[in-house]
């Protein structure tokens with residue numbers, strides 16, 4: 281038998297080897313993955329998402345999932361006869377609506393994700409920001425047209441306690457966090473935008489990467505007029521762009537900026553409608569979506585041969 285004969289499965293081995301430098305560099309690193317409600321509506325996509333997250337866990341990374349559930353909350357509120365209203369991209373949350381938000385996020389969406397991940401082994405443990413003081417918030421009053429408005433039980437994060445999440449990660453688990461905060465003002469809870477919660481957790485956990493899965497390809501340069509995606513931008517470039525952004529992209533991009541300004545090496549917005557978008561983003565040369573990086577002068581440039589990602593990801 282010819283020892284140099286190429287096996288037909290060689291391309292598979294090559295794909296794995298291509299990922300080796302990335303895996304080596306990211307071994308043991310924390311990756312916070314935000315799964316958006318709009319990317320969460322398709323069964324196949326949800327299964328592929330769970331596979332990707334478990335894959336990362338087996339590859340030696342420490343994934344933390346933070347989930348949204350905007351469409352699911354709106355549907356439940358509708359069933360309760362409560363009209364959904366958004367101001368500054370945030371849901372106006374009455375006391376009654378807060379009970380529904382909590383029920384949907386912690387009792388429905390989080391349970392489903394935990395179940396999907398645990399088909400692969402005893403990995404996922406669900407919690408909300410209320411648990412073990414993980415997320416504490418005070419009442420958020422966004423400034424709209426020069427005035428601070430009351431939008432009910434919407435929280436502005438004041439403190440993160442990473443203890444519970446870190447203990448779970450040390451035990452080899454995959455924490456699945458619902459974006460509800462304990463209140464520092466009273467004994468109730470606050471509704472927090474899931475992008476904001478994910479970014480705050482990524483920064484507090486000193487995560488390597490924040491990945492935000494959504495229902496568009498990334499940040500469009502001139503939305504809604506064109507579908508040209510911005511593939512890479514620095515923190516300063518993003519900061520200049522923020523005032524022009526609208527709706528759901530505002531908390532997403534503000535979150536990415538917060539993350540990279542607070543120690544996270546890359547923040548990415550990727551298309552959650554694409555099956556296995558997490559693995560595609562990590563392991564393929566093309567990369568998909570929008571990547572935000574700290575300003576050039578604040579990061580060390582990685583060695584070229586260690587970068588499988590064409591966009592020069594670190």
Ligand SMILES: Nc1ncnc2c1ncn2[C@@H]1O[C@H](COP(=O)(O)OP(=O)(O)O)[C@@H](O)[C@H]1O
Pocket residue numbers: 315316317318319348350475493494495496498499500501502503525526527528529
């Ligand atoms: N510049 C932009 N690029 C891409 N999407 C944008 C932009 N500005 C606003 N959007 C809107 O933001 C939405 C994503 O935010 P959101 O609906 O909150 O998603 P998710 O449920 O994944 O958090 C897109 O579907 C799009 O309608």
Ligand SMILES: CC(=O)N[C@@H](CCC(=O)OP(=O)(O)O)C(=O)O
Pocket residue numbers: 315316317318347348349350351353369370371381434435459471472473474475
């Ligand atoms: C204050 C606020 O707006 N909270 C969000 C929380 C869920 C969320 O952010 O879900 P997506 O990521 O799917 O948008 C809401 O009530 O819809």
